[in-house]
Structures are given as structure tokens and as C-alpha cells.
Amino acid sequence: MRPVVEIAPGAWFVQRDWLSCNHFIAKLPQLTLIDTGYKDDLQETIAVLRSFDVEPADVDLIVNTHCHCDHAGSNRYFIEQSGCDVWMHEEEKRRIDTRDDIATWWRFHDTWADFFKVDKGLRENDEIRFGSLVLQVIYAPGHSRGLMILYAKDLKALFSSDAIWQGDMGVINPIVEGEDALDRAVETVERIEKLNLEVIYPGHGPIIHKPKPVIDRLLRKLERYYQDESMMHMDHMKKMIAYYVLTQGRVKEDGYYDYLLRSVWFPRMVDRYFDGRYESTYQAVIDGSLRSKMIVRDNGYLYGAGKI
Template sequence: MFKKEILKDLFFIERGYLSGNHFVYKSKAPILIDTGYISDFNETDRSITRLGVNLSDVSLIINTHTHCDHIGGNKIIQQKSECDVALHKAGKYFIDARDDWSTWWRYYNQEADFFKCTQTLEDGEIIAIGPHKFQVIYTPGHASDGIVLYNSQEKILISSDTLWESDMAVMTLRVEGSMALFHMRESLQKLESLDVKIVYPGHGKPFSDMKKAISKSKKIIKKYLLHQDAIGDDLIKKIIVYTLLMKKAIKENAFFPYLMNTNWFKETVDLYFNSEYESKYNEIMNTFFRKGIIKRENGDLFTTIKP
């Protein structure tokens, strides 16, 4: 697991696809940024404690948004430490209202626990992580409560799922609304105005060429606006892989029936692919088998993507 001290006592921890990357500020009152996926919490715990941080000492968790791969450890850590949790005001509303649809948890059959949100973050606000000052920038699109954190002094951007290096996070228009692509484009335009030396994304390694990454994301948005079936294709591929990561393995003969009982799969195929459920499933699975992204073993399916 890759770790890097990005500012004095502030560490970046790279995870995989199941859990988002997260950050640890090491002090007598530690601060965490994002906490991974709930079933992967043991690894989250180990990665933090190896830095010499006791979870019972955590004073604050800052979440970049309320998707399951970023808030999974919140409840457990809050129970241990009675720490504060800070979210954008939209995310605080979702958590206070126990809205597991807007957070995607129920839509995608994801495991997550509600927790107590004690602080609201506003667009443009400056938040202190120890001596380090970060500007909160509201970036809806992928998530309607999404934020990034920008340190202007060292030109560091914690971009979460608003910006990845070579791809774009899944767009769930059935939850986020028909304006989500336009909101995402506007969020990217906000980032373009920043002077950034290095980006720490929600998934993947740090990268330095922010302009190139933004350009790639804008091209994806343009493609989605011209060819809406591309939204559905990307969504199905990403969520099938994520589902296998959540489950670790599932019987091959049970996977299609399982998907047909979810909210997202049937609705996505209805919306983008004329309700051709089985043919779309077979098309995508055959592509994954051919590329080695999904494999069969003793009747089970599993993914080779790093969890």
C-alpha cells in the first residue's frame, strides 16, 4: 500500500477501487479525510495505526462526499473516538435525513452505516488540517455533495472523485439528475482556474498534469452528451466490477439473477439499452472475460481489479 507524507504530518494512503484513497493528519488530535469501504475497514484500521495513530484519538473526519467507498469507517471510528464529522451541507442533509438513496447506498445495494454529522462545510471555506490550510471547493456532478480540498501555498489538490488521471468516475443520472453532466463540467471548469502542482485523486496514484486530466474528463462528458448509451455502458461496467469487489466472489449462475433484483441494473438497461437485459449482461461479461478483468474459478466469478 503506497503511503506518502504530502505535507508535514499529513499522509496520503493509496487504496484500490473498493475503498477510496484517504489521508491521515498525525497529531495528538488526528484528522482523517475519508475512511474507505465498511467491509474493508480492517485494512483501513491497519493503514492508519501503522502511522502511529490510534483511532480512539481521532478528533475529526472530513468526507469529500457520502458515497460508500469514502465514509465506510465513519461510524466505527466515531464510536471509538466521539470525533466530529464534517460534510458539505448537502451531504449533512442526506445523513441527517437518513437518505440512503441520494448517497447511492440503496440504489447500488452497497453496505454502509449512518453516522452523526456534526459540521457543515461551505463552498470557499478555509479549513485547517493542523497548520495546513485548505480551501473547500464544491464540485457536484459525480456526487451532489462532492467537494475537493485545495492548498494554495503548496499547490496541492485533493480531488476525490471529481478528477481522476485517466478516466472519470461513474455518472449516475438516475440519482444525481439530468443536469449532472453539466454540473460536472462546471466543476471541472472551477478546477481549471487553480494553480496545481500535484493532484491526489479519490482512486489511483497522485499525478501532476491536472490540465491533461481535466481535458480527458471533458472529452468523456462531450461523448456522453452526444451518445447517452455510453453513460449506461460505463455505469454497468464499473458497477459490475464494484459489486464483485464488495462480494469478493459470487456463483456465476447466481450473478445475473442477483443483478436483475437490484435497482440499478434493470433500470439502466431499460433507460439506455431497450430492456435487453441478458444480451447486455453477456456482452459486458464476455468483454471482461476476454480482458481478464473478471475470471471464473470453481463456478465462482471474481474480479482481478485491486480492491
């Protein structure tokens, strides 16, 4: 059963697994869906809506925290079904408008979504009506150059997307997001730290009811990245391998290394950060992912944790 929490009158949080992001749903003043999930996970997203007696054709507005495939992958479907508007930060809007499938990470990580029309680019301090709440847009670059998070001041609540999860965050990708991506991520978490918060509703994982220790833990992790950036890049590769395995259901281990060599992201990262040591880096990533249980191995296949 999916964890569903009514955040405030007419506004709900729905926790998903790691293939698709968590959802936020409000029926008034218009039927609004914050983030739509991975496109191949669409039937589960539709089931979420129907649990609220809502059909895809009923959606009036999609608000995307950013344009990665697990947050915006089903946008095209909902637009086709309902003619709904799409809002996101103006930096992400530019990426969609220019059909930049590297900046969106879709071609970069071979985790695809369909392009779509963005009706409005949002900026810092713009406001969104969401059920009984007024959500303030906070620009939160780091994980993505155009990431935005949403602050419900009266509720002391933050919809944090991938800027912070339970002691972690979305991967930091300087190749796509710029060499200052780590600096921007730290600045974003420090801004979160200064907010008057009692609860964080993240883009992945469970609700955070005690934000301060979670924020402190993430800041310590980011500080370790400054001391040894290879940790950041290894974290990136482990998470992307685990995510790709989830998108496929399972991956045959024999041949997976050769597939990664043909990808965009793996050779670029190994050339830049690991001196072109492809085989040893691959083995280190797989071994680390298995140890941390991000993936599991069974009978010649790799699975996302808990998917055997």
C-alpha cells in the same frame, strides 16, 4: 506495501486499492482523517492508522468528500470508538440526516454503510486546517450532488476525491444525482482546469503529477458522453458490477444475472437507457468488463482484477 507520501509537514496521502478510497491523515491541529473507506475493509483502514502510531480512539475529526460507501463506510465505527466529529458538504449532510439510502447509493447499488451523525455541513470556500495546510472547500457536483474537493492553494495541490482520477472519474448517475449530472461534472472538471495546480491527490488510484493532460483526457471523455450517452451508462454499469464483485471477494456467475434483476439499480438503468433489454445488456456489460480487465472469470466465478 501501501504508497504513502508526506504531502506537507504533518499531512500524509495513503493510496488504497479500489475497494476503499485513498486516505489523507493529519495529526495536527487535531487528528483528522479524510474519508474512512468501505466498512468491510475496516481492518485495512485500522492498519493504515496504526502505521502512523494512531488508534481508532485517537481520531478527532472525519472529513468526508462525499457519502458513498467507499468513502464513508467506516464512519460509524470511528465515531463509536472516539466520539469524533464528522464534517461533509451540506448537501451530503442532508442525505445522511434524512437517512436517504438511495441518494447515498447504499440501497441503490446494494453496497451498504451504516448511518451516522454529521456535525457540520460545509460550503464553498470554507477552510479546514490539515497539518500545516489550509484546505479550501470547492463544491464539485457531478459524481455526487454533494461532492466536495479540497484545494491547498499554497501547495498548488488538489485533493480531488472522485471528481478526477488518472484520466477518469467516478460514475455519473443521473437517476440519483439528477438529469443535469453530466453538465455538473463537466463544470466541475472545468473549474479544476482553472486552478493553479502542480499535483492532484485523487480519491482512487495514484498521485497525478502532471494534471493538465489528465484533465484534458477526462474532458474529451465527457464530451464523448454528450455525443452518445449510452457510453456513460455502460461505463456506470461496468464499474458498479466490478465494484460489487470486489465487495464480495468473488461472485458465482451462475445466478448473478438473476441477482442483478432483483437489485434496484440494474432494472432501473436498463429500463431507462437500454429499452428493457435485460439479457443482452447484461451480456454486453460482462463482456466489456472482461475485455477491459475490470473483472476476470475463473472456474465459474467472477473476481475483481488481480483478486484470483
